[in-house]
Amino acid sequence: MNDPVDPVRAWHRLAGICVLLDGFHALKHAVRFGAEVPVAVTADRRAALALADELAPDVRDTLDALLSEVPQGTYASLVPRPHPTAVAALAVRPSREANLRTLAHAPRGAPVVVLDQPRNLGNAGAVIRLAAGFGATGVVTTGTLDPWHPTVVRGGAGLHFATAVERLGVDELPRGPLFALDPEGEDIRGVKLPDDAVLAFGSERSGLSAALRARTDHLLALPMRPQVSSYNLATSVAMTLYHWSATGGAPAS
Numbered sequence: 473m474n475d476p477v478d479p480v481r482a483w484h485r486l487a488g489i490c491v492l493l494d495g496f497h498a499l500k501h502a503v504r505f506g507a508e509v510p511v512a513v514t515a516d517r518r519a520a521l522a523l524a525d526e527l528a529p530d531v532r533d534t535l536d537a538l539l540s541e542v543p544q545g546t547y548a549s550l551v552p553r554p555h556p557t558a559v560a561a562l563a564v565r566p567s568r569e570a571n572l573r574t575l576a577h578a579p580r581g582a583p584v585v586v587l588d589q590p591r592n593l594g595n596a597g598a599v600i601r602l603a604a605g606f607g608a609t610g611v612v613t614t615g616t617l618d619p620w621h622p623t624v625v626r627g628g629a630g631l632h633f634a635t636a637v638e639r640l641g642v643d644e645l646p647r648g649p650l651f652a653l654d655p656e657g658e659d660i661r662g663v664k665l666p667d668d669a670v671l672a673f674g675s676e677r678s679g680l681s682a683a684l685r686a687r688t689d690h691l692l693a694l695p696m697r698p699q700v701s702s703y704n705l706a707t708s709v710a711m712t713l714y715h716w717s718a719t720g721g722a723p724a725s
């Protein structure tokens with residue numbers, strides 16, 4: 473898919489079907505986790521490679537081969553808003569089939585995170601970044617939010633390629649014991665989460681849906697002082713994944 477002669481032409485050909493990686497860090501992460509990147513541009517190749525020398529020597533040679541320098545105005549015309557690193561790239565979205573295979577793989581070595589009808593694109597991006605950091609098997613959303621929406625991808629800092637990200641119906645969720653998080657549940661501190669757990673979190677507005685509750689095996693609560701109603705969705709996922717790792721779960725190395 474590479475078009476080394478004319479990266480701008482390649483960009484226009486692929487922009488509608490590929491995922492925008494906005495900035496150096498998103499490109500660095502995507503490359504580290506094996507994304508296919510048919511085109512990458514920068515308005516300042518020397519600065520981009522200096523960043524790679526400093527922050528990502530492991531992928532420096534790959535970035536050197538990928539990055540094409542274009543004039544600042546051309547770069548700015550390709551992205552919705554210029555990034556301070558003046559780097560942008562397009563990556564091929566992993567197929568749904570490949571993600572479903574990863575999610576269904578047994579035995580699973582790390583939990584799947586389910587966001588049940590999330591509303592906030594920033595929360596979804598933050599959760600994908602958390603899942604990548606903890607080596608979770610994947611992040612599944614139910615409902616209408618697209619977990620590959622450009623704003624979610626921006627929030628995920630290129631880490632959509634480090635974990636399987638898909639939208640599914642509640643009836644299509646991966647197998648495994650389903651632990652749903654809700655302030656009314658049993659204290660999570662007394663529970664060891666298995667590696668094949670499916671960890672579900674409710675929507676920012678209304679919590680867990682009836683359909684998700686019906687599929688739940690265990691309802692768990694994060695410790696919270698009386699009079700506080702609930703935590704933010706992404707911070708709830710962070711505490712739960714931390715609990716999994718701190719009680720014997722092994723973030724993938």
Ligand SMILES: C[S@@+](CC[C@H](N)C(=O)[O-])C[C@H]1O[C@@H](n2cnc3c(N)ncnc32)[C@H](O)[C@@H]1O
Nearest residue numbers: 653654655673674677678679693694702703708
């Ligand atoms: C912002 S909260 C939802 C608040 C919503 N108004 C409700 O009725 O539940 C989003 C999600 O974070 C998780 N969450 C937040 N605080 C929690 C707590 N103390 N214990 C367990 N889960 C919590 C739950 O999964 C919840 O559905």
